[in-house]
Amino acid sequence: MRIVRLGLKSLLLHKLRSSLTTAGILFGVASVIAMLAVGEGASKETLQQYRDMGVTNVLIRSKKPEETQQSANASSMWSVLGYGLLYQEADRVQNLLPQGLVVRSREFQRGVVHGEHWASTMIIGTEPPFLEVTNMQVREGRWLTELDMQRQSNCVVLGESLARQLFPLEDPVGQTVLIGVEDRFEVVGVLEYQGRAASPNGTTLDECAFIPLTSSRRRFGDTIRNPSTNRWENIELHEIKVKMPGPEWVESAAGVVDLMLKPAHGNKKDTEITVPLELLRKEERAERMFSLVLAVIASISLLVGGIGIMNVMLATVTERTREIGIRRALGAKKKHIVQQFLVEAGVMATLGGLVGVGFGMLVPLGIEEYFEQPTDVQPQHVLMAFGISALVGVVFGLYPAWRAANMDPVEALRHE
Amino acid sequence: MTATTERPIIAEFVDVHRHYVMGKANVVRALNGVSMKVRKGDYLAIMGRSGSGKSTMLNILGGLDRPTIGEYRVGGRDVSKLDDDALSDVRGREIGFIFQSFNLIPQLTVLENLEVPLFYQGRVGPESRKKAEHLADRVGLGKRLDHKPMELSGGQQQRVAIARALMNDPLFLLADEATGNLDSNTEREILDLFDDLRKDGVTIVIVTHNPRVAERADSTLWLKDGQVETLVDNRAVAATGGQP
Ligand SMILES: Nc1ncnc2c1ncn2[C@@H]1O[C@H](COP(=O)(O)OP(=O)(O)OP(=O)(O)O)[C@@H](O)[C@H]1O
Numbered sequence: 001m002r003i004v005r006l007g008l009k010s011l012l013l014h015k016l017r018s019s020l021t022t023a024g025i026l027f028g029v030a031s032v033i034a035m036l037a038v039g040e041g042a043s044k045e046t047l048q049q050y051r052d053m054g055v056t057n058v059l060i061r062s063k064k065p066e067e068t069q070q071s072a073n074a075s076s077m078w079s080v081l082g083y084g085l086l087y088q089e090a091d092r093v094q095n096l097l098p099q100g101l102v103v104r105s106r107e108f109q110r111g112v113v114h115g116e117h118w119a120s121t122m123i124i125g126t127e128p129p130f131l132e133v134t135n136m137q138v139r140e141g142r143w144l145t146e147l148d149m150q151r152q153s154n155c156v157v158l159g160e161s162l163a164r165q166l167f168p169l170e171d172p173v174g175q176t177v178l179i180g181v182e183d184r185f186e187v188v189g190v191l192e193y194q195g196r197a198a199s200p201n202g203t204t205l206d207e208c209a210f211i212p213l214t215s216s217r218r219r220f221g222d223t224i225r226n227p228s229t230n231r232w233e234n235i236e237l238h239e240i241k242v243k244m245p246g247p248e249w250v251e252s253a254a255g256v257v258d259l260m261l262k263p264a265h266g267n268k269k270d271t272e273i274t275v276p277l278e279l280l281r282k283e284e285r286a287e288r289m290f291s292l293v294l295a296v297i298a299s300i301s302l303l304v305g306g307i308g309i310m311n312v313m314l315a316t317v318t319e320r321t322r323e324i325g326i327r328r329a330l331g332a333k334k335k336h337i338v339q340q341f342l343v344e345a346g347v348m349a350t351l352g353g354l355v356g357v358g359f360g361m362l363v364p365l366g367i368e369e370y371f372e373q374p375t376d377v378q379p380q381h382v383l384m385a386f387g388i389s390a391l392v393g394v395v396f397g398l399y400p401a402w403r404a405a406n407m408d409p410v411e412a413l414r415h416e
Numbered sequence: 417m418t419a420t421t422e423r424p425i426i427a428e429f430v431d432v433h434r435h436y437v438m439g440k441a442n443v444v445r446a447l448n449g450v451s452m453k454v455r456k457g458d459y460l461a462i463m464g465r466s467g468s469g470k471s472t473m474l475n476i477l478g479g480l481d482r483p484t485i486g487e488y489r490v491g492g493r494d495v496s497k498l499d500d501d502a503l504s505d506v507r508g509r510e511i512g513f514i515f516q517s518f519n520l521i522p523q524l525t526v527l528e529n530l531e532v533p534l535f536y537q538g539r540v541g542p543e544s545r546k547k548a549e550h551l552a553d554r555v556g557l558g559k560r561l562d563h564k565p566m567e568l569s570g571g572q573q574q575r576v577a578i579a580r581a582l583m584n585d586p587l588f589l590l591a592d593e594a595t596g597n598l599d600s601n602t603e604r605e606i607l608d609l610f611d612d613l614r615k616d617g618v619t620i621v622i623v624t625h626n627p628r629v630a631e632r633a634d635s636t637l638w639l640k641d642g643q644v645e646t647l648v649d650n651r652a653v654a655a656t657g658g659q660p
């Protein structure tokens with residue numbers, strides 16, 4: 001303690017010099033923490049998004065084929081563009097992957113009306129296992145059943161946000177809503193709030209309405225007018241989700257599906273297979289890379305800080321040669337001199353480190369506030385940055401301290 | 417006073433040489449076979465022309481340097497072959513240094529400066545503080561403990577340095593031109609302080625150019641070309657009132 005106090009006292013002899021050196025470490029540490037927090041925050045959101053898609057799932061989606069000039073000319077406003085997944089293909093997927101739980105769904109945009117409340121949203125025609133595969137929970141009422149499927153009943157389950165929008169005051173379950181212009185559906189359930197990122201079609205699950213796939217086909221058919229191109233499109237299914245028993249299955253399952261779809265869709269490129277687990281792994285790899293790059297940048301900035309410390313300590317040692325001689329004459333051993341200067345370097349580095357940690361934790365808060373970019377300050381990163389700064393102080397203080405300790409006391413005392 | 421021979425020897429040179437090798441064929445024999453003894457209670461002045469080897473001798477006496485050949489005994493123990501740490505301990509425990517330019521550490525207060533020698537022996541605490549206060553009182557600076565060296569006059573700084581040299585209860589004080597930077601009045605005060613210390617049994621060895629300083633000592637050792645020329649008993653000189 002006394003040594004630290006005396007070290008501090010010596011540093012205060014050159015306030016400007018010491019604080020500039022300390023600032024070098026400070027900014028190094030602060031930037032490391034801030035950078036890692038931003039990187040961590042960004043990838044955390046993406047990682048969660050992939051986890052929400054289900055790490056044991058294989059997702060096969062219909063995708064509008066890119067229109068060639070030729071096909072655009074050939075098709076008039078009135079011709080129907082047919083693409084995407086077929087019911088029959090869903091059956092084949094189930095046959096090829098008997099262990100998988102296959103869920104089909106059809107999506108379309110419609111207005112949903114209840115009294116004076118209205119929302120234009122995504123209607124998803126799907127089957128009972130959808131709930132399990134997407135890992136959602138029912139908050140109120142019930143989910144779609146096999147019976148609903150058989151009867152092609154006009155029942156709907158609402159996402160949480162949609163339910164709140166249509167029924168701000170009443171209990172939605174048991175009420176009737178109008179989907180499209182004329183189709184009345186009874187609300188049988190409301191889902192728990194999911195708070196997940198937008199699904200591939202741009203609408204979050206909380207905003208969707210879910211109806212039985214059979215009802216969807218009967219009421220709305222397979223052909224719909226695409227509101228953006230104003231063209232008729234025929235799509236049987238938008239998505240086939242396959243939930244496999246474990247993550248170890250998904251890769252081969254995706255391979256099987258890919259082989260199966262190739263003959264019909266390989267050229268048209270109107271389907272797309274997504275494996276959330278692969279995306280997750282890729283993102284994790286990317287994150288590790290990113291962390292590594294950050295670590296390198298961090299080490300460079302701390303290295304610069306360290307060089308600053310060494311520079312100042314060398315100057316200090318030269319300036320205080322006489323003091324070193326006096327202390328040696330009064331009985332200081334080499335180790336005492338090493339200790340003295342290491343403490344001074346250490347105090348600068350640790351002080352810079354401490355303030356740097358403070359700054360480094362404030363900056364992400366600011367970034368979140370003004371850029372609405374999620375950040376995540378991880379305690380181990382803070383510890384690491386602080387530890388490295390202290391280490392830098394010791395490592396870069398070592399040589400100057402060693403030089404000080406190995407001065408000849410007689411020469412040192414003669415020094416002006 | 418008891419006979420010199422009965423007082424214990426606390427520092428002793430036994431045929432000490434100190435050679436500086438300057439290139440292949442050039443060896444400077446700064447000390448060339450010096451033997452001498454310092455007994456407890458001695459007040460010895462070392463004099464000699466420039467280049468005679470005074471500083472070299474002082475460095476070895478103080479444990480800052482080692483003889484090239486020969487033995488240097490402190491308290492009966494040969495310290496000429498000790499390693500750096502052990503020699504540092506000898507300096508820290510047995511020797512009290514007083515320098516020409518005071519050599520207080522500027523950023524430390526008087527009290528802290530006084531505690532430095534004990535600090536390196538892990539003996540800083542309430543005891544050391546009491547001792548520092550006592551010694552500061554003794555040199556007449558009891559009220560200046562919290563001052564920085566810059567706030568004191570040269571004479572006061574040298575008093576602090578003398579107090580510091582006494583902090584570790586050394587075997588002897590080693591003063592290098594202790595009054596060289598002081599005016600003659602202050603010089604007299606410091607020399608009076610030395611006389612006081614001597615009466616309390618403190619052993620003092622001083623190196624000086626100044627005959628006025630040397631004549632206050634009991635005896636003067638004259639160096640010439642790295643060898644002892646004569647050892648003069650100043651009291652005998654004073655008694656005869658003439659030249660040796
Ligand atoms: N580090 C050194 N390297 C080489 N020669 C040295 C060294 N130190 C002293 N000498 C030489 O040793 C001799 C004695 O030097 P020393 O400094 O002991 O003399 P001194 O009596 O103290 O002189 P002064 O009164 O001028 O201080 C001189 O010739 C000097 O040049």
Ligand SMILES: [Mg+2]
Nearest residue numbers: 467470471472
């Ligand atoms: Mg000299």
